Amino acid sequence: MTPAFGIYIHWPFCQSKCPYCDFNSLVAAGIDQEKWRNAYLAELNHYASDTADRAVTSVFFGGGTPSLMDKTTVAAVIDRIAALWPVSPELEITAEANPSSAEVAVFEGFNAAGVNRLSIGAQSFNDRTLSFLGRLHGAEEAKNTLEAASRIFDRVSFDLIYAHPGQSAENWRQELIDSLQFASELNIGHVSLYQLTIEPGTNFHRDRMAPADDEIGGQLFEITQEITEKNGYPAYEISNHAWPGQECRHNLVYWRGEDYIGIGPGAHGRLTTDIITETTLCHRAPEKWLDAVQSTGAACQKRQKLTGEERFEEIVLMGLRLKEGLSQQRFRQLTGQSLFGKFDRDNLQFLEKEGFLEISDDYIRATSTGLQRLNAILDRLLN
Ligand SMILES: C[S@@+](CC[C@H](N)C(=O)[O-])C[C@H]1O[C@@H](n2cnc3c(N)ncnc32)[C@H](O)[C@@H]1O
Ligand code: SF4
Structure with a gap:
């Protein structure tokens, strides 16, 4: 079996900043897609010099909101990866998408570029919850996006957030049963179910939003395990559930401690040679990252051997x-x-x-x- 080796590409831009999210993402006007494309390609060249003998088993476009990337950028990155490294015949290429920036044309473009798995931030199928979470889309749009995605991609996943203030056990139980029913009707074999956390630096934190207390959080977690198990989506990770064989191979690379390259602002990486593992970390601020790649051909800020x-x-x-x-x-x-x-x-x-x-x-x-x-x-x- 080919040892796993992943490539993560971070796209740091979103249409709006959600009040709960502390990911490295921001809203920016007038993004120069060509500059970003060239910077990703330069970073891929840079890393290939160390790792060209490894076969790539997964690529993950994460964010931010990668569904805002030009399809030509996605295609150029995938083509460059295939030119620089051998790729596994089972290569998994995932892109994250937000229902408010994901139309059929985007999906078709990504699919033609080589993306074969889509992970959609649905968050909820309830309009009130979506509005509380500050999302730009409603439930109908989230469902339409999933329907379109499942027509175009063989493998689709979606994220839901639960344990928001005031959510009762009964409410979550029913929402989860309905969501899994919807997923299986669309042949969607993977879901990520996250408990809402209140992270420093977010608007929810500033507004002193209280997270669910441990007792209710624990109860909702138990319901999640019970309902997913009963409905054929057992957990394979604390927040991730899949039909057998539909697990996200890229995320398994992280959880199993295997190697990956991280490209884009704030991206981390892990590279092992002769059992010594080095971590890599890129500049976090998008403009700093772009400047570093343009001026020196590489944006890796730190490279450090792990003890x-x-x-x-x-x-x-x-x-x-x-x-x-x-x-x-x-x-x-x-x-x-x-x-x-x-x-x-x-x-x-x-x-x-x-x-x-x-x-x-x-x-x-x-x-x-x-x-x-x-x-x-x-x-x-x-x-
Ligand atoms: C990069 S986003 C997914 C793609 C896209 N940006 C979107 O939001 O639709 C990663 C996921 O992390 C989850 N997430 C982010 N912050 C969270 C928080 N504070 N609590 C729970 N889940 C969170 C959301 O479910 C979100 O879909
Ligand atoms: S949850 Fe997704 S869309 Fe919202 S700010 Fe975070 S990365 Fe952007």
Whole structure:
């Protein structure tokens, strides 16, 4: 099997800034698409010099709102990747799309460019919730976008946000049942279900919006697990659910601690050579990133070797989010070390006895009770 190797492209622009979102995204007028296109291509050339022997298994256009990119930019990036690297025959190419900037023509252009998976920020199918979330689209538009996407792409996913203030268990249960019914009618095999978090720097934070309390958050999380399981969309990650085989291969690269290049403002990357992993980080401000690429041909701001301890921590932090958990075999392949040898044995035994972890010869997994308290478990395991 080809080892996974992903390429992430960050498009930092949106039509409007949602009040909950702390992603590296902003609203800007008059974006010079040609400049951005040339900058992405220059960055791809730059990274290929180090990694041209790897076969690319996934590409992900994330944002911001990549459905605002020119289709010629998307096509040029995909063509350049295929010219610089061998690509896996199963290459997954995802683009994120917002219903308010995604029309049939955009989808057809992206599909012709080589995108074969679309991830749509629906957020809700309720007009009141969408207005509370500051979205520019209504429920009807979100549904029409999903219908159009599913006619054009074999693989489609959508995001929903739950646990907003005042949302009751009954309300979420029904919304989720209806949403999954709609998804399966359209042959959509993947959904991402996020609990609303209030992040510093967002308008919700400024307005002192209170997140759902832990008790109601936990109850809604349990409902999410129960309904998705019953309806054929089991969780494979704490917030991601899919029909078997429809999991997002690109995001699995992050969660499994495998390698990827990150291109675009604020993008991170991970590159391993002989079990030493380096992190890469690009300038976060879009104009700074663009200036750096134009003047020096590269926008990588920092390149730093991870210590064994840092690498262990990040693999545990990401891997325990997955239903499959942490694999001893994969850990050894990635780091040359024994996974079990890195933990305090008493801590592992305690968490297993309390029903938070499941441990076998090859795996350490969080149980469903464990997944609900993942931060506390990680604290105990890593500190
Ligand atoms: C880059 S956006 C998806 C594409 C597009 N920008 C859009 O919003 O339609 C990533 C997703 O993260 C989720 N998200 C962002 N901030 C969040 C927050 N504070 N709480 C919960 N989910 C959040 C939303 O579901 C959003 O669709
Ligand atoms: S949720 Fe999506 S559309 Fe809204 S600001 Fe964040 S990235 Fe932009």
